[in-house]
Amino acid sequence: MKLLLENWKRYITESMDLANAATDARMAAEDNEEDPKFAVKEVLRDAGYSIIGMGQGRAIIELDNDKVAKIAYNDNGIQQNKQESVVWNQTNSDLLIPVLESDKLGHYIVVPYAKICGEECEEQIDMKMGAIKKLLAGVGTQSLIDIYNISNWGIHDGQVKLIDYGS
Numbered sequence: 178m179k180l181l182l183e184n185w186k187r188y189i190t191e192s193m194d195l196a197n198a199a200t201d202a203r204m205a206a207e208d209n210e211e212d213p214k215f216a217v218k219e220v221l222r223d224a225g226y227s228i229i230g231m232g233q234g235r236a237i238i239e240l241d242n243d244k245v246a247k248i249a250y251n252d253n254g255i256q257q258n259k260q261e262s263v264v265w266n267q268t269n270s271d272l273l274i275p276v277l278e279s280d281k282l283g284h285y286i287v288v289p290y291a292k293i294c295g296e297e298c299e300e301q302i303d304m305k306m307g308a309i310k311k312l313l314a315g316v317g318t319q320s321l322i323d324i325y326n327i328s329n330w331g332i333h334d335g336q337v338k339l340i341d342y343g344s
Contacts, residue, residue: 195246195248195280195284195285195287196280196284196285197224198220198221198224198226198238198246198248198285199248199249199250199280199284199285200284201220201221201224202217202220202221202236202248202249202250203249203250203251203284204220205217205219205220205250206250206251213250213251214231214236217231217236217248217250218231218236221236221238221248226238226239227239229245232254232257232341233251233253233254234249234250234251234252234253234254234255234256234257235247235248235249235250235254235257235258235343236248236250239290240287242290243289243290244277244287244288244289244290245287245288245289245290246285246286246287246288247261247285247286247287247288247343248284248285249283249284249285254283255282255283255284256283256343257283257341257343257344258279258283258284258285258286258343259283259343260318260342260343260344261276261279261286261288261341261342261343262276262279262283262286263316264313264316264318264342264343267316268312268315268316270312271336271338272305272308272309272312272338272339273312273338273339273340273342274288274289274291274331274333274338274339274340275288275289276288277289288340289333289334290333291331291332291333291338291340292331292332292333293328293330293331293340294327294328294330294331294332294337295327296327298327298330298332298337299327301337302327302330302337305337305339306324309324309339310324313342318342318344319344320344321344322344323341323342323343323344324339324342326341328341329341329342
């Protein structure tokens with residue numbers, strides 16, 4: 178029982194911290210229109226997070242050895258987080274990195290840590306491309322452009338999976 182309560186407290190604290198980090202990141206991006214990515218990086222680093230990637234609307238931060246969070250810092254990032262959460266909840270496909278946690282507003286999602294693919298994954302990606310296209314089109318994903326970017330693929334649980342499907 179004690180372990181259950183400790184885990185619940187940690188979950189609530191982590192969720193609150195991520196929501197605060199997302200709010201701070203968004204405010205920093207809005208306040209620094211010339212270089213929003215730089216401002217977001219500074220805010221997240223000051224909060225003690227290790228940034229492992231930046232996109233057009235999200236910063237990827239390391240939570241521990243097993244999980245990362247995708248923090249939205251603009252409307253595009255919020256839409257990406259919402260889309261990944263919806264797609265995951267509708268499919269639970271082993272072709273996709275699972276969404277472990279999300280807030281309903283799209284400010285952040287938590288996913289397992291995955292090693293980014295390189296050229297060594299190209300053959301496996303090519304074999305999965307048709308199934309991914311069908312899967313994403315089946316849930317109404319408008320743009321499939323991101324599936325062709327090799328940096329959006331990774332290795333999780335020994336399998337090549339699409340790790341960014343929030344286009």
